[in-house]
Amino acid sequence: MSTYFLKRLLMIVPTLLLVTVTVFVVMRLVPGDPVAMMLGDIDNPELVRQMREELRLDEPIPVQYVDWFRRVITLDFGESIVTGEPVFDTMLSRLGVTAQVVFISVALAAILAIVFGTLAAWRQNRASDLAITMLAVGSMSVPAFWVGIALIIVFGIKLQWLPTVGYVSPLDDLSESLQFMVLPVTALVVAETGALLRMVRSTTLDVLRMDYITAARARGLGERTVLFRHALPNTLIPTVTLVGFALGSLLGGAAVIETVFTLPGLGRLLVESVYARDYVMVQGVMIFVAAIYVIVNLLVDMLYPLLDPRVRLRA
Amino acid sequence: MNGAATILQVEDVSVSFGANAPRVLDGVSLQLAAGKVLAIVGESGSGKTLLARSIIGLLPPGAMVRSGRIELLGQDLTGLPGAAMRKLRGDQVSMIFQEPQVSLNPVVRIGRQLTEAAIERRVLTPDAARRRALDLLERVKIPDPADVMKRYPHELSGGMCQRVMIAAALMLEPALLIADEPTTALDCAVQRDVLEVMLEAARREDTAVLLISHDLGLVAGHADDVLVLKAGSLVEKRAARDILASPAADYTRELLEAATVARPASPRDVGSNPVCTVDGVTIDYPVRRDWPWQEQRFHRAVDNVSLDIRRGETVAVVGESGSGKTTLGMAILGLVAPTGGTIMVDGEPVSTDPRRTRRFTQLVFQNPYAALSPRKTVRESVAEPLLVDRSADAVSVAARTRAMLDDVGLPAALDDRRPHELSGGQRQRVSIARALITQPGLVIADEPVSALDVTIQAQILGLFARLQASHGFACLFVTHDLGVVEAVADRVVVLKQGRVVESGDTQAVFANPRHAYTRELLTAMPVLQPDTGSGFHIVNRHFGGVSP
Numbered sequence: 001m002s003t004y005f006l007k008r009l010l011m012i013v014p015t016l017l018l019v020t021v022t023v024f025v026v027m028r029l030v031p032g033d034p035v036a037m038m039l040g041d042i043d044n045p046e047l048v049r050q051m052r053e054e055l056r057l058d059e060p061i062p063v064q065y066v067d068w069f070r071r072v073i074t075l076d077f078g079e080s081i082v083t084g085e086p087v088f089d090t091m092l093s094r095l096g097v098t099a100q101v102v103f104i105s106v107a108l109a110a111i112l113a114i115v116f117g118t119l120a121a122w123r124q125n126r127a128s129d130l131a132i133t134m135l136a137v138g139s140m141s142v143p144a145f146w147v148g149i150a151l152i153i154v155f156g157i158k159l160q161w162l163p164t165v166g167y168v169s170p171l172d173d174l175s176e177s178l179q180f181m182v183l184p185v186t187a188l189v190v191a192e193t194g195a196l197l198r199m200v201r202s203t204t205l206d207v208l209r210m211d212y213i214t215a216a217r218a219r220g221l222g223e224r225t226v227l228f229r230h231a232l233p234n235t236l237i238p239t240v241t242l243v244g245f246a247l248g249s250l251l252g253g254a255a256v257i258e259t260v261f262t263l264p265g266l267g268r269l270l271v272e273s274v275y276a277r278d279y280v281m282v283q284g285v286m287i288f289v290a291a292i293y294v295i296v297n298l299l300v301d302m303l304y305p306l307l308d309p310r311v312r313l314r315a
Numbered sequence: 316m317n318g319a320a321t322i323l324q325v326e327d328v329s330v331s332f333g334a335n336a337p338r339v340l341d342g343v344s345l346q347l348a349a350g351k352v353l354a355i356v357g358e359s360g361s362g363k364t365l366l367a368r369s370i371i372g373l374l375p376p377g378a379m380v381r382s383g384r385i386e387l388l389g390q391d392l393t394g395l396p397g398a399a400m401r402k403l404r405g406d407q408v409s410m411i412f413q414e415p416q417v418s419l420n421p422v423v424r425i426g427r428q429l430t431e432a433a434i435e436r437r438v439l440t441p442d443a444a445r446r447r448a449l450d451l452l453e454r455v456k457i458p459d460p461a462d463v464m465k466r467y468p469h470e471l472s473g474g475m476c477q478r479v480m481i482a483a484a485l486m487l488e489p490a491l492l493i494a495d496e497p498t499t500a501l502d503c504a505v506q507r508d509v510l511e512v513m514l515e516a517a518r519r520e521d522t523a524v525l526l527i528s529h530d531l532g533l534v535a536g537h538a539d540d541v542l543v544l545k546a547g548s549l550v551e552k553r554a555a556r557d558i559l560a561s562p563a564a565d566y567t568r569e570l571l572e573a574a575t576v577a578r579p580a581s582p583r584d585v586g587s588n589p590v591c592t593v594d595g596v597t598i599d600y601p602v603r604r605d606w607p608w609q610e611q612r613f614h615r616a617v618d619n620v621s622l623d624i625r626r627g628e629t630v631a632v633v634g635e636s637g638s639g640k641t642t643l644g645m646a647i648l649g650l651v652a653p654t655g656g657t658i659m660v661d662g663e664p665v666s667t668d669p670r671r672t673r674r675f676t677q678l679v680f681q682n683p684y685a686a687l688s689p690r691k692t693v694r695e696s697v698a699e700p701l702l703v704d705r706s707a708d709a710v711s712v713a714a715r716t717r718a719m720l721d722d723v724g725l726p727a728a729l730d731d732r733r734p735h736e737l738s739g740g741q742r743q744r745v746s747i748a749r750a751l752i753t754q755p756g757l758v759i760a761d762e763p764v765s766a767l768d769v770t771i772q773a774q775i776l777g778l779f780a781r782l783q784a785s786h787g788f789a790c791l792f793v794t795h796d797l798g799v800v801e802a803v804a805d806r807v808v809v810l811k812q813g814r815v816v817e818s819g820d821t822q823a824v825f826a827n828p829r830h831a832y833t834r835e836l837l838t839a840m841p842v843l844q845p846d847t848g849s850g851f852h853i854v855n856r857h858f859g860g861v862s863p
Contacts, residue, residue, distance in 0.1 A: 003605050214373055215418040219432040219483060220405025229431070233422045308422055309467040 105188035117200025139194030244300030252289030328383030415476035426464030586626030596656035631804030
């Protein structure tokens, strides 16, 4: 079993290495000279030369990469060209905001999807199943930003129940922080639950057709035990994978929701940095987001042996 | 019923899928007393499983009991509300299924699957449930029950899983045990053991057993009464002894004959030159490594096997799952490269570029439904091998295809059907036609009848023998079923863990097996033989002496 964990852990090394190379090369392939862009209209060859030297842009690309990589593995991503703040510190503080919203949303979405997806499968083709499935399709069809804007208009502007835009850290004021969370979390839950629920429903349908479910019923077990002790653990195995994907992609890519609600999150940091031509920051965030994705999926891989004893044997 | 209390009384029960659909089970009645064994025998589609499921109240979605009464211990089960039926399950009636490894939940430990029903329903305390489970596991002859309780199903063999299922079904001392093909999915050497263990355990608790099977020969020796079903209707219901000695219905006789070992009528015209020579062949599969720097280890699937197949002859390769019999067939086809030894087919070594060999050697698969493309019609599937040769003209391809289909007994009306519109037997005929259309010199038949019903098996084996006589191909017949071997093979090779343990003329090997393993296989399989009169009897083989 420890071999399984060790292998998964080692496998992320080449993945992350490849990510750094790709990001670095892509950044160098982008047309235009970052120095010229930063200086804008100022036409001063001496200044350009000086800045290029400062940013080590005059070295060959492999040398630049090795130089940069050496600093990246010590978590030194350089300083933002715009603000001068260390990139890593900025990313960490922005990640805190995103993680708060995303973890709560995905957890809620997963719980809703598992409970109602299982229920829908159990009541297949009955009214309750149809209602749940229709809501799920609705959730999948509506874009998150639209839900966000609708929530802001209804609850923020018309009813004035909740604050619409902005962010308060839970460390400063927990209750106010939660009030700011409600609308973005709701928007994400609405957007994310549908696909998860459909997946839980169809997996549960497959599981309920298995012989071991009939056999469990033949032993005289109640439906609740059959559903939650026999079907659910088997449904969870593929569900956890999908939850992992959702978590990984939202942690780096909730930019739209963060923009709608003006949350100072990681996704919005990336968008802002692109507009500001802060290529040091863009480079850093891209690596950071990729690393988060890889690590979340690593954690999901680590969960498998706990959910499925057959994985333990194969490892 | 000899005065014993009646446990189950089924009267005129009919089942259909939907209120206006035709009845798939039509007016079946039966009666079963405590401690007795009633076998229900029928082929696929006979309604035997639906009958069982209607008794335990677990009919598949859509199916419903249309009429009749099902009385268990005097209580009518038809129309019983779900909750009341659930209380009876496990407690008064329980069931064992065909596939033991998928009937146990893969993510739940054996111990919990055994004890949970008793604990949930507060029939036993957790401690008492555990003791009862251990006791039952011991009774179904599971070594080290305490250890097995802690395991997951995938860590046990199929035979062990079925023993666990038996124990689980008996946990609450049910009055009735339904066993739906309990040994069909198991290796033949353990089939009889598991069946006997099940019946012994049931007898000790005075539990009545409803034993469902497609194999009349197998169950007749163990049941008190036998009920034969065909297409949802009762054909015959008699005491097991009588049904063998004097089958009344034609269909029963047909079933018995199909299960009987029949020698090919005429000796075949066997050439002297081998079309295929396997010489000292060893095949290793790489075992998955944890790390690339670890030493590569190999699993020896086939170990120093030699055999030859002569023109027009059938050589059977017998063995259980994992014995290497399929791998050997794949190697002769050139799909797997041997690690050592040589394989000559039609005078040439089988090479890594086996285009010529593949034309000379053809394959018939076990499961014709999976082996035929669902998108292709019968005509397209059979013609396909001819189209590899681009010079073939459409008229002659069509003519040859039709002639081949005639040969396997498929009428022109089926030409444009697709596999899902055919019966199992028809599909296997298509499969055989496709293999034979290029006039191969050698056919590898990998368990070609084991997925078919017994009467269909007999038809397909007969067809195979006829085609072999007219086309003159040699055949390597891979099977686990000794009855089939006796019916088709001139010579037999017994494989165990990749090694040849015994080989020779089929009749000689069966009459006087020399290796202990061959004896074990033969003893495990009772044989049905026709009497001098019109009846049948079961022969249990015994072999004296010790292997050299």
